[in-house]
Amino acid sequence: MAQGYEPVESPDETTVFPYHDLTPPSRSDIYAARERISPYLPETPLVRSDWLSAELDADVYLKREDTLPTGAFKVRGGVALGSQLGDEFDEHGLIAASTGNHGQSVAFAGMQFDHPVTICVPEDANPSKVRSMKRYGADIEYYGSDYDEARAHAERLATEQGYRYVHSANEPELVAGVATAGLEIIDELPDVDLAFAPVGGGTCASGLAMTIGDILGADVIGVQSAQAPAAHRAWKQGHLEPHEKMETVAEGLATRVPFAMTMEVLREKLADFALVDDEATLEALRQMMVRSGIIMEGACATVFAAAFEHRERVRGQTVVLPVTGRNIAEAKLEGVLRD
Numbered sequence: 001m002a003q004g005y006e007p008v009e010s011p012d013e014t015t016v017f018p019y020h021d022l023t024p025p026s027r028s029d030i031y032a033a034r035e036r037i038s039p040y041l042p043e044t045p046l047v048r049s050d051w052l053s054a055e056l057d058a059d060v061y062l063k064r065e066d067t068l069p070t071g072a073f074k075v076r077g078g079v080a081l082g083s084q085l086g087d088e089f090d091e092h093g094l095i096a097a098s099t100g101n102h103g104q105s106v107a108f109a110g111m112q113f114d115h116p117v118t119i120c121v122p123e124d125a126n127p128s129k130v131r132s133m134k135r136y137g138a139d140i141e142y143y144g145s146d147y148d149e150a151r152a153h154a155e156r157l158a159t160e161q162g163y164r165y166v167h168s169a170n171e172p173e174l175v176a177g178v179a180t181a182g183l184e185i186i187d188e189l190p191d192v193d194l195a196f197a198p199v200g201g202g203t204c205a206s207g208l209a210m211t212i213g214d215i216l217g218a219d220v221i222g223v224q225s226a227q228a229p230a231a232h233r234a235w236k237q238g239h240l241e242p243h244e245k246m247e248t249v250a251e252g253l254a255t256r257v258p259f260a261m262t263m264e265v266l267r268e269k270l271a272d273f274a275l276v277d278d279e280a281t282l283e284a285l286r287q288m289m290v291r292s293g294i295i296m297e298g299a300c301a302t303v304f305a306a307a308f309e310h311r312e313r314v315r316g317q318t319v320v321l322p323v324t325g326r327n328i329a330e331a332k333l334e335g336v337l338r339d
Contacts, residue, residue, distance in 0.1 A: 072325035080177025082109025095163035100129030107136035169259035182211025202262030209269035219271035252299030
């Protein structure tokens with residue numbers, strides 16, 4: 001076994017290694033990440049939605065993270081982290097577990113910085129996301145019935161074979177990279193009142209809370225599926241215990257385990273945390289496709305469902321809703337359109 005790859009004591013139910021720093025990134029870390037990712041990723045559009053503004057009686061802007069190369073916000077984190085890794089990991093490469101977008105971000109970074117990448121995915125992983133990971137050069141390991149089983153497998157392989165395990169949330173460079181979207185919002189719209197952000201691992205909500213929340217004083221509201229409420233319960237109750245319920249159609253939010261570093265940020269900085277039912281999420285997804293022509297994933301659609309359900313809080317405000325990803329599975333998209 002490669003020296004230095006033995007797991008260390010973890011504050012949550014996931015595996016962490018000595019190279020994992022569980023200290024959240026500082027504001028200077030986020031600005032530094034912006035400089036590092038700028039040669040590889042474009043800034044994304046911030047576009048006013050006329051129909052949502054009229055529907056919600058508010059000034060609503062969409063942060064179009066779906067226009068990034070992988071079609072999702074997480075690639076910011078992959079590039080920020082990958083740009084900082086030394087050659088000590090080149091022999092064994094990187095390993096991560098993912099339902100898709102985190103894996104794509106690590107694979108994209110591996111391609112950019114010449115790091116070998118292995119991604120562990122559940123047996124029923126979104127085929128389009130798997131194809132994308134392969135296109136970026138990653139090796140794919142199918143394992144288990146859901147993300148948490150694939151994650152445990154990746155952690156075992158990292159321990160046994162010396163891979164550099166890219167945790168989906170307990171990585172300050174990854175979170176700093178994701179947070180650069182908030183800096184772009186600040187540049188274009190310095191009077192934001194409110195934003196909603198999906199919470200799976202919590203990187204998106206953490207990134208917005210550390211930027212438009214801290215710098216502009218905007219209220220950032222986290223959103224999670226009521227069918228997979230692990231992070232919401234942990235936030236409410238002040239612990240990091242797993243939740244047995246995990247039945248959501250929103251694959252990007254499908255985890256039973258809250259993560260230590262992002263949960264620390266969310267507890268300190270979120271203005272509120274909402275749950276939305278999958279039925280409302282699917283209806284929001286349909287509405288966005290029909291009314292705006294925007295194809296999005298279920299995890300992304302939760303923020304729109306939450307905005308509809310919190311109309312009183314939204315009314316009269318300047319609101320940012322991140323379009324966090326477009327990589328919906330073909331079969332799921334057909335089902336949404338058929339219904």
